Amino acid sequence: MAERPGPLVLIGPPGAGKTSVADEMSKRTCGARIEIDAGWVAQLRRQPAIAAVEPVALVGPDGDVLPSLRRAYLMAVRERLTSAHGEATAARALEQAKARAAIDMVERAGDDAIVDFGAGHSIYEHLDLRAAVRAALSRALVVLLLPCAEPAAAVAILAGRLAAQGRPVSAARLAEYVEHPSNRALADATLHTGTCTIAEVAAQLVALAAELRASGRTGPCGRSG
Template sequence: MNRPAPKEAPWMVLIGPAGAGKTTLGREIAERAQRQFVDLDAAAGEYYAQVGWSIARLRERIAAVGRLAAETEWEDARAHAVARVVADHPDTVIALGAGHTSYTDPVHLAEVRTVLSRCRHVVRVLPSPDREISLALLRQRCTATKGQSWIIDGHDFLGQWLDDPGARQMATRTIYTNDEAPAQTAARLIRYG
């Protein structure tokens, strides 16, 4: 499927695993930079519908084939959502949900990499440069805030998103939040921008 090319790219796109703080950080950056903030997880429904998907359909597929297989089936809808949000929201700050940069199909991965390559700042947000510390913090945050450890049917989605080489390649920079407040990390990223 042909995706629209953005006329003007978003100012900054935040990527990373679930629990990394992309939404909180994105809101803080957008406010400080006086730009609109778009959370793709919140806005994606209309984009999924354009290619015949919805969260309800995803849930049906999860029940039928399991989470891992359903995530693979859903890749086209996620890639479409990334292309559309980038095209529809120039000069904004966008946070992409973890699954929006994780693909098993090389065609979808290449498509999203191409779309994001037009964006000046694609920042991968992680808690720590140490993988095990990051994974433990991400799991703790996800369990505390969403009641979800992201280990489903024996598959560790958090570990997958954290280790995903595609997401690493899409990023123009990785930032480690460590123990910083979102305002401190936002200030660092704005200086970078």
């Protein structure tokens, strides 16, 4: 993995195992693990469109938004943007801020970093923003994690995992994540993890990275695991 140009970026729906696999890969490679979800709100707040409508009551005295308040913060920002500019403009502003935050964090990642992209950060409805994120990821190896190839089965597996973890997500919402074209547009390869353990998935990623590096990577969705 040390020869791999750019960071390894893991994308995929909630429950795909990105965080656990990123932890394991970081231990194996000694690369820094970067969690986009953990840092993106700070990046988001730097965007002028967001700062203009920020609910300051949800910002702590240290100038940060507590993890427990992030959902309320984002909902308040969306409501205020929608009220001021309409739903379409609000959606565009939030997605643009999300893209800028993701791009900034990826560009600052070291070549040996393992990046847990977070389920929502690889989903873009605006094609220009998706293209901008893809351009930032051009120096990275991007792998889409899915439990299996068949969408309905993947949704069922993910729903079961998330329910067991106490963070249920509706099947309809999971289907949007699993089938959204944005993930496949950003990915260099898809790895179907099946019933593999985290350690086994990490080993597969090492092999996949070596294979893609040797072949020069064929572009988005170059290989399915």
